[in-house]
C-alpha cells in the first residue's frame with residue numbers, strides 16, 4: 001500500500017534521507033521511529049507528495065507520488081507535524097471547509113463530518129471554536145480532517161507530540177480503532193508511544209533504516225544480546241583471565257568484594273555464552289553464587305542503535321530483526 005524505493009533527499013550538502021526502501025502492506029500499522037533529525041518528516045513529506053525526492057521513488061496504492069500525484073494524494077489522509085488548523089473556526093466549520101476544498105458534495109460532506117466527529121470523539125465539541133480546545137482535542141480535529149475523505153492510507157507525523165499522558169493514551173486508542181480499516185504510518189521519536197499500537201516498527205537514524213521488525217522481534221533481538229552477570233569466588237585476575245578465554249566472550253569486567261567477584265561479561269553478537277561460562281568455572285573449581293542474563297529494554301536498544309548509527313559504529317544490516 002505504501003512503497004518507498006531507494007528514496008533519497010539532499011538539502012544542499014545535507015543528506016536527510018539516504019536510499020530508504022520499505023513496503024507497508026494493506027491494513028498494517030507501522031511505527032516510523034527515529035531521533036530528532038533522523039529524516040522522518042522529510043520521508044513523510046516525500047510520501048505525501050509535498051517534497052520531491054532527489055532520487056528514488058515512492059508510490060501509494062500503486063500511484064507514483066510524483067508522476068501520478070493527484071491519485072496518490074487521494075489515497076492519503078495526512079496529519080502534518082504541526083496541523084495548520086484555523087483557530088478562529090468552529091470544529092464543524094473547519095471540517096466542512098476542508099471537505100469543500102476536496103470537492104466533496106454537500107450531502108456527502110455533512111455525513112462525513114458527522115462520522116469523523118463521532119469517530120474522533122468530537123461530537124460534543126463540534127460547535128466549539130478550535131482555538132479554545134485543548135491540545136489533545138485539537139489533535140483529534142487534525143486526525144478527523146485526515147479521515148474526512150475515507151482514505152485507505154493514513155500518515156500521521158508525530159501525532160502525540162506535545163500531549164500529556166492522558167491525551168497520548170486517547171490518541172493511541174483512536175489509532176487502535178483505525179486498525180484493519182486503514183494502512184497507517186505513524187512517526188514518533190518516542191518508542192513506547194508506537195510500540196503498543198504498531199504491528200511493525202521501522203527505526204531510522206541518519207536517514208537510513210537501522211532496525212526493522214515487529215515489536216516482539218525487536219524485543220527478542222534485545223534478549224539475545226545483553227550482558228551476563230557472574231558472581232564467583234576466585235582471585236579477580238584469574239577469574240578475568242578464565243572468562244576471557246570462553247568462546248564468544250567479547251569483554252569482561254571484574255570487581256572483587258570480600259573474596260567474591262562480580263563480573264560483567266559481554267558476549268560477541270547474539271551468542272549465548274552461559275553454558276560455556278558455567279563449564280569454565282566448574283573446571284577451575286570456582287564456587288558460583290549467581291549467573292544471570294541482563295537484557296536491555298527495547299527503549300535502551302533504540303537509544304543505543306540510533307546513537308551508534310549517528311557515531312558511525314553500526315552497519316545498516318547488523319540489527320535487522322529476522323522476519
Ligand SMILES: Nc1ncnc2c1ncn2[C@@H]1O[C@H](COP(=O)(O)OP(=O)(O)OP(=O)(O)O)[C@@H](O)[C@H]1O
Pocket residue numbers: 011014015016034035036037038039040041042043189
Ligand atoms: N528545509 C530544510 N533545509 C535544510 N535542511 C533540512 C531541512 N529540513 C530538514 N533538514 C535537515 O534534514 C535532516 C532530517 O530532518 P527531518 O525534519 O526530516 O527529521 P525528523 O526525523 O523529522 O526530525 P524531528 O523529529 O526533529 O522533526 C536534519 O538534519 C534537518 O536538519
